[in-house]
Amino acid sequence: KGCKLVGCGSEVPSLSVSNDDLAKIVDTSDEWISVRTGIRNRRVISGKENLRNLAVEAAKKALKMANVEPDDLDLILLCTSTPEDIFGDAPKVQRELGCTKSQLAHDITAACSGFVLGLFSASCYIKGGGFRNVLVIGADVMSRFVDWTNRGTCILFGDAAGAVACDAEEDGLLSFDLHSDGEGARHLGAPINDNENGSVLEFPPNRSSYACVQMNGKEVFRFAVRCVPQSIESALEKAGLTASNIDWLLLHQANQRIIDAVATRLEFPPEKVISNLANYGNTSAASIPLALDEAVRSGKVKPGHTIAAAGFGAGLTWGSAVIRW
Numbered sequence: 001k002g003c004k005l006v007g008c009g010s011e012v013p014s015l016s017v018s019n020d021d022l023a024k025i026v027d028t029s030d031e032w033i034s035v036r037t038g039i040r041n042r043r044v045i046s047g048k049e050n051l052r053n054l055a056v057e058a059a060k061k062a063l064k065m066a067n068v069e070p071d072d073l074d075l076i077l078l079c080t081s082t083p084e085d086i087f088g089d090a091p092k093v094q095r096e097l098g099c100t101k102s103q104l105a106h107d108i109t110a111a112c113s114g115f116v117l118g119l120f121s122a123s124c125y126i127k128g129g130g131f132r133n134v135l136v137i138g139a140d141v142m143s144r145f146v147d148w149t150n151r152g153t154c155i156l157f158g159d160a161a162g163a164v165a166c167d168a169e170e171d172g173l174l175s176f177d178l179h180s181d182g183e184g185a186r187h188l189g190a191p192i193n194d195n196e197n198g199s200v201l202e203f204p205p206n207r208s209s210y211a212c213v214q215m216n217g218k219e220v221f222r223f224a225v226r227c228v229p230q231s232i233e234s235a236l237e238k239a240g241l242t243a244s245n246i247d248w249l250l251l252h253q254a255n256q257r258i259i260d261a262v263a264t265r266l267e268f269p270p271e272k273v274i275s276n277l278a279n280y281g282n283t284s285a286a287s288i289p290l291a292l293d294e295a296v297r298s299g300k301v302k303p304g305h306t307i308a309a310a311g312f313g314a315g316l317t318w319g320s321a322v323i324r325w
């Protein structure tokens, strides 16, 4: 038994926010943002759009491509760090998809590495747990958690959802390499706000809230360029492959300079590198399935192609998967 990806789908909000739009609210420019990051536009939720309806629409498209009915699913994994409810949204996605059986659905939280961990979890559920049809969704609405007055972070992120349907027929997930390092957490996070009274014993405690995304961009950049190539090399070695055997490099879409540096380090030529962050920015756990879906639907990624995918981000977390589409 294996875990094969048999369908994909994605959904983005309708509101498009350009670099020029951002230059109206913070001291920045299209030139600064595009040269330093490669990002030109991002989509941001508005009106009644939210994480859950993006996730549901992406899921429906993946199930349609896979020709799988919601009730055929055994498991839904929703990889997100920005749920509508801190207890998780996956069971609500299950209900909104129209699943009528009480199959399992739960969230996975690992920031921008969430989708790769979701694929690994799907593979374990299938190989060890007897599950057959598994839906993995990566979705985030970072726009709710960025400080829109901070030009160092608000220019980077966008909202989106992407999904893949997996089945237990043959093995399309060839290897994984997964890591985390809490020591580096200080470089990137959105922590709970500290009680200002610190040592004063108070009961009942104040209602908690989360700080906006705080990031040391240079440290995150260094971490990504150091750890991601090593992780991909390790996953390739486990699969008995080298970069030259791989059709596509698909990294978490955080910064075009990170993507270019990793591709150069691994000797992937630019024509083998999938990138769509110019249009969507960093969509956290959604970025890999969103870019995969575009690449599959445009005919770039074809059945039998191999993909080296890697996620990296807050935690710090990072991980790679070698996928045969």
Ligand code: ACO
Binding pocket: 027, 028, 029, 032, 033, 036, 037, 111, 112, 151, 152, 155, 156, 188, 215, 216, 217, 218, 220, 221, 254, 255, 282, 284, 312, 313, 314
């Ligand atoms: N517009 C104009 N100027 C800006 C902007 C902006 N949007 N942001 C920062 N600047 C200024 C700074 O104030 C600084 O000015 P100074 O020299 O007068 O002090 C100057 O530009 C350089 O700032 P740096 O932060 O040093 O710029 P850097 O070249 O490092 O680029 C960036 C910043 C784009 C954030 C880069 O470090 C990066 O992409 N890092 C990786 C971030 C990342 O990938 N984060 C997401 C991880 S995924 C997740 O898990 C959420």
